[in-house]
Amino acid sequence: MKAAGILLAGCLVISVTGNAQQLTQYVDPFLGTGGHGHVFPGAAYPFGMVQLSPDNGDQGWDWVAGYHYSSNTIAGFSHTHLSGTGIGDWCDISVLPLADTNGATAPLIKIPFRHDQEKARPGYYEVQLSNQVKAQLTTTERVGYHRYQFPGNKGWLRFDMGFAINWDAPLAANLQLLNDSTLVGYRLSTGWAKNQRVYFAARFSKAVTHSRYLNLEEFSDGKAIGKQSKVLLEFETGNVPLQVRVAISSVGTEGALAALNETAGLSFDAVDQLATAAWEKELKKIEIQTTNKELATSFYTALYRTCIAPVLLSDKDGRYSNHDGKIGQSLNDQPKYTIFSLWDTFRALNPLYTFTQPEKVPVFINSLLSFYRDNGLLPVWDISSWEANTMTGYHAIPVIADAILKNIPGFDVNLAYEAMKASAYQQQRGTPEYIRFGYLPQDKHGWSVTITLEYAFDDYCIAQVAKKLGKKADYAYFMKRAASYKNLFDPSTGFMRGKDSTGKFIEPFDPLLSEHGFEGQYIEGTAWQHSFFVPHDVAGLAALYGGKNNLVEKLNALFNSPSEMHGDNISIDVSGLIGQYAHGNEPSHHIIYMYTALGRPDLAAEKIRLTVDSMYKTGPDGLSGNDDCGQMSAWLVWSALGMYPMNPVSGEYTIGVPLVDAARIQLPNGKTLEIRTKKINKSGRTGVRSIKLNGKSIPVQSVTHEQLLRGGLLEFTIHP
């Protein structure tokens, strides 16, 4: 792309000229570690098994990733971290460097540090602890690489199998020194993920001079056993930093030992460079041009966060441990991934992957299908192969449907279709009652409105696949189910409302009522936030309101309603409020783009700019809610490029308003799509005035996946 001509050199912040400029410099791993972003600042590899990151040793909702910027202590560097979730778990295999052995036997050690002594970039984290130990962390896919400079001639590492956050609790663990420089171990824990297995193998650059195991239950044939077990290892480091490579596996210590080969012969610095290169490769997939440094940081940090989860679960040989302890092998002998936060990611992150991760999309889908094979159903929320059944819907379906409808090869479509239908006919989670009544009666199951609307959408997805596969009966049947949302519309209030089995709306009704827990009509939020989830049939929804204009008015009212909520148990997940629009939680994410679908791209542009300005900032407080494994970030990536998959399976991207000056996107087929914006000032209007695709005007409505895959230039003329 030769876009240099349209910008003054002095304004250039990020070039799209293909120079060897490091895009990783725009990523701030601390962004979102404050507030309720729930992301971690440590070292990760794209979609890798290891997320080597500091844990504060504090508990609570804002420490679900082990770390929150409000804390000033570090209790260890553990190897697995969830990115932006609403529930805490993982933080397995915690390692803490100690400068002496005072207090080293305590159940928990929290070493103070200052944030100005901390640095991070993709694949790298460092901190100077108050105990005078300098810690540096980097990682490969399966190996966390630690480098510790101790203040004296000796140093100590504490491996703590008992370290746990929030719901998580160890059920069993062991530790074993295989020789004077190799420690292996195992941690079985329960929490959000039940029966989660993490094996590890740690190799030290120096021999262990003393070992001290703590909190054991047993010590058998050299193996320390105990769910709270810890080991304190002493090293005579002299003045040389101690390098520690810790590989993990869900299968066994042999798998972890084999994984150490990822770093065989590699220094810390070499691995750091490899991690940087891997991240650079990811970020380069979308190069943007902007004079807004904050936007650059938000954008690339968001793009970085779209590449943390799904998380690799399998060893190099493709084997992984299922939650039931059985050893599995993923379909097509592909790597197996876990962490499918599908209620969040089906909306915008998975569609983004059809551009940014063309090779991984079928691998992810095969992971979902392997889950189906292993456990009988597609996952709802797959954490470490455990079906947490967190949240509502059966949203593996839109992910798979999108891939089928976009003709992405690499998985068994028939098996996929069978799996999708199995979800749609499952005998749990309100599905039978939803089918029987045409809506889920609230007296049969909580969250009945959210579930009905989400099932209806998911059923629409199946219908589209059925149509593509020529299964006409299925198409007709699931299209009927796709209209189920209409059964809960209350024209008198203009909201989707819960009904009981007799068909009566639940009374009294308060659109500001938020009931966290299993008994509410809406999951995490109010009627305002949940009434517009009909991404597959905006026209149908508008008809319920008496026409498009009425629905536009209702959306306006959404943004203009008071931000208050009522109830004894208001959901903490509802955040990032503009009126009752809650950008901090996913049910709102598609709503702005409905304006465009309703013929008002100007209002979409207005709300997008408002949302980005108020909800995406730089710094630790930069996220308005849980990043939810990249969905919150994916919204920004799409929106910055001027479009969004309002209906995630439609193969269309609804137009918003581009925030960047230009962008270059590597397309799955090897082609390149360039985006440019041309700003014109005209009073009385806002947003996109016109769009040209390769010189040809297209409506300010949407652009198709197929159109974009042709590559070339997508030119927006916008009112800034």
Place this chain on the structure above:
Amino acid sequence: MKAAGILLAGCLVISVTGNAQQLTQYVDPFLGTGGHGHVFPGAAYPFGMVQLSPDNGDQGWDWVAGYHYSSNTIAGFSHTHLSGTGIGDWCDISVLPLADTNGATAPLIKIPFRHDQEKARPGYYEVQLSNQVKAQLTTTERVGYHRYQFPGNKGWLRFDMGFAINWDAPLAANLQLLNDSTLVGYRLSTGWAKNQRVYFAARFSKAVTHSRYLNLEEFSDGKAIGKQSKVLLEFETGNVPLQVRVAISSVGTEGALAALNETAGLSFDAVDQLATAAWEKELKKIEIQTTNKELATSFYTALYRTCIAPVLLSDKDGRYSNHDGKIGQSLNDQPKYTIFSLWDTFRALNPLYTFTQPEKVPVFINSLLSFYRDNGLLPVWDISSWEANTMTGYHAIPVIADAILKNIPGFDVNLAYEAMKASAYQQQRGTPEYIRFGYLPQDKHGWSVTITLEYAFDDYCIAQVAKKLGKKADYAYFMKRAASYKNLFDPSTGFMRGKDSTGKFIEPFDPLLSEHGFEGQYIEGTAWQHSFFVPHDVAGLAALYGGKNNLVEKLNALFNSPSEMHGDNISIDVSGLIGQYAHGNEPSHHIIYMYTALGRPDLAAEKIRLTVDSMYKTGPDGLSGNDDCGQMSAWLVWSALGMYPMNPVSGEYTIGVPLVDAARIQLPNGKTLEIRTKKINKSGRTGVRSIKLNGKSIPVQSVTHEQLLRGGLLEFTIHP
């Protein structure tokens, strides 16, 4: 001695002809393991450090030696056991053989057994457990020697540092495999003995094939640490018994490892033979002739029990651990002993030692003086170097005084005298008030009557030593204190009674009241049992009663009173009752011999025979009360020989009535004393009619230590 002529060969049960007959065959280690004897059945070495004996795994007063015949389970074989005490402790370093690993991780394992599968003799114990393991135990001074035949080709041993009985609880412990056939460890515990340290070193005849440590707190550099720590060791034994040698030390594992040399190159059978020989040597010191097999068993079992405690505390190099953790070396570089149950043993056991243990008497006294040097006062109840201050009096004084008065060499008399006076002036245990008031007022200190009488006797002992050392002022002073007993005599009731600080008797008075605990006037018993403790001045006591006949009548009343006791908290230690005479507890032990002192040896003989018949039996129920480290047994040894040290420091032995037909006693000076009884039947009389010492008649009153040391023949003519 040529005594064969006086007995028909057919009636001979025990010969005194010097044949190689094994006297150990008459010892029944199970005698007294039922009832309240509180003795252990396992393998001991005379005064050795190790008492390797089975523990039932049950708790309670009758399990203070780990084992009670009423139990039918074995939880392990531990290496230290108290013999006949009233409080439980020790049972350190418990080893349990297992035939499989089912349930091997349980906190406590109790393996059933049947008593008909059990055998024991001095220095040897065996049992066939229900898990098909045959266990055999023997011992040297410091090394417990185990032999286990397992039913399969493999066997397991569980060493349990957490095993504890009654008050005892581990404070710290560790275990470490030094190599594939050596386990060392340590146990620090608190209980009756505070800060008791036992280190051990175990060597196995087979290599350990698997080790499994349980209940750890730490595992440091090969050392398992945890107060409840256990290790399960696997051995591939094939069909060969596993031999295990476990040495112990109070100083350290090095001391225990060094002590293993006691058994270097020795098989189990060889050690068993050495232990048998050592016991045979002890028992041969007093050979008896009797046709009464039960008496032979009672006598030799009693003599055996007089050689268990004091217990060796020091390593071969003379070092021992004091309760404060300091490493000591005993005076004169002699072995250091512990377990001085002085309230019991000063009465008859320590005087017996002046015959049977001439070499050990100065060693024991140097142990007492080392205790004085280490801790500032002579011990009251020395358990593992801890001053338990159990019971009343300062009865190290009579033990030392007896040795001084008998001119036994081998300790520093001046130091001893200083130590005795330190006890008599101690600023605790009621001593200052006893001195100030001439009696211990009950409102100042409980047990005031017992304490006053016992202090008075102990002060008499100091006076006698002062006299011998030419310290006339001290003599006069302590003789005055020796008369303190008179201050508590109540002529109106004929009892010693508690007074308050104003000199008034405590009212109301009930001579059958027994108040266990710290608040009673008498320790463990009633006024009946405690009013006659004036062994140093029977004439003075008689005078208080208005003459000898009146005191004889009072003693008759003692035996004829109802055996009932009153109170909410009657002492469990009061047992073996004949009227209010309680042979099962020590305050009664001298009383019968007071009859002789009062001119009625016939009544003494009558009561002695009654007591022996009713209180010393064979079988598990053979003891009428706690053996109290051999004092109950020593009473029988003396009484069977026709005499008793009624006043333990008088150098006189009061005549009772011999129970044996003949006896041969090895005297400390190498000479031999023979005792013979000649029975005559004359109606209307009982007991000893006349006595000839080397052919010369002596009164039926007492015989002196000096007379006996001349050796020769002591001939009793008795009414049977």
